[in-house]
Amino acid sequence: xxxxxxxxxxxxxxxxxxxxxxxxxxxxHNAMYWYKQSAKKPLELMxxxxxxxxxxxxxxxxxxxxxxxxxxHLFLHLHTLQPEDSALYLCASSQEPLAGYNEQFFGPGTRxxxx
Amino acid sequence: DQQVKQNSPSLxxxxxxxxxxxxxxxxxxxxxxxxxxxxxAEGPTFLISISSIKDKNEDGRFTVFLNKSAKHxxxxxxxxxxxDSAVYFCAASAVQGAQKLVFGQGTRLTINP
Numbered sequence: 001x002x003x004x005x006x007x008x009x010x011x012x013x014x015x016x017x018x019x020x021x022x023x024x025x026x027x028x029h030n031a032m033y034w035y036k037q038s039a040k041k042p043l044e045l046m047x048x049x050x051x052x053x054x055x056x057x058x059x060x061x062x063x064x065x066x067x068x069x070x071x072x073h074l075f076l077h078l079h080t081l082q083p084e085d086s087a088l089y090l091c092a093s094s095q096e097p098l099a100g101y102n103e104q105f106f107g108p109g110t111r112x113x114x115x
Numbered sequence: 116d117q118q119v120k121q122n123s124p125s126l127x128x129x130x131x132x133x134x135x136x137x138x139x140x141x142x143x144x145x146x147x148x149x150x151x152x153x154x155x156a157e158g159p160t161f162l163i164s165i166s167s168i169k170d171k172n173e174d175g176r177f178t179v180f181l182n183k184s185a186k187h188x189x190x191x192x193x194x195x196x197x198x199d200s201a202v203y204f205c206a207a208s209a210v211q212g213a214q215k216l217v218f219g220q221g222t223r224l225t226i227n228p
Contacts (some may be wrong), residue, residue, distance in 0.1 A: 041122070042117065042191065043159075043204065043218040056215065092157055100167075101147050103208050106158030 004107035006091050013081065021110045023091030031097035032074040033104065034066060037089040038064045043090065046073040049074060050097035066115055081114045088112075118142045119207050121219035129227050134192040136222050138205030141186065145207040149216070150179060150190050153202045162203075163190070166210075195226045 004025045013019050025032060048056035049068040059092040063085075065077040073089055092115045094102040120139045128134045138148075151159035165172040165179045165188070172179050178191045192199055202211035205219040 006158075009156075040220060042119065042220045045215050048215070092158070098215050101151070101208075102166075103161045103164070104216065106151075106160070108156060110160045 004091055004093055006089075006110050008110060009108065010111045010113075012106050013078070013113065014115050015081060017036035017048040017081075018077070018079040020078065021089055021091075021112075022079035023074040023076075023107055025072055025074075025091075025105070025107075027093055027105060027107070030071060031094045031096050031102075032068060032071070033092040033094075034076050034093060036107075037088040037109070039087075041079065047076075048097055055097055063075070078112075081112075083114050086105060086112055086114045116141070117185070117220075118145075119217045119219040120204055121203075121205055121222045123222050125223040125225070127225045128196060128210075129198060131194045134190075134195045134199065134224055134226070136190040136192075136203050136205075136224065138188050138190075138219055140188075140207050140217075141184060142207070144209040145217075147208050148179070148188050149206045149208075150177075151204040151206060153204065153217075153221070159204055160208070181202050183205060185222075192224075195224075197228060198228050200224060202228045216218050 007022045032049045035043045046060045047066045052068045067075040088109045091107040092104040094104045118176045149164040150162040152162045153159040180186045202221045204221045
């Protein structure tokens, strides 16, 4: 595997379910990100991790819970979601966290539908 | 308040002609700008960037122009090819300090044969 991978690619869940999104980066980067992309809206940064420490949390509801066990893996745990949480969830990585000149490498995303 | 705006949700261009995608920003602290390209079912991929110390950066068929006084940047693709059909995102950041990338909402470019 190369680059940034995400699983699953598609997820349909009910509002009472608990599920997790997984991201893995094979680039040796130090920072990982979760973004949310809703229809016709800009990408919204949700969380940033630098060397497994959370450095940014953009006022995301607690029903989204990130976990970064090591610098290559990032999870987004989901529970009691709402239909408006349906979106494309993108994971990204970069060499350094939040440095503006740093190119971020994105995974293909997980298309989440909450029924 | 949306700090980076792409006011055209879609653009259709004939193959071989020039495609011009526009982006406006409001935050005068932004000093680094990037364009990403996204195909369906794939994540965005970096295309080209420009620092505020320049007003033009060129990479093959892609050129980005920056007008700091107007807080406007544009991406020119010439000649346009069918493989350029994708969604293009403009992003901006402030290099100094820990500043996140702020994205526009994207423009869907369709190149017609």
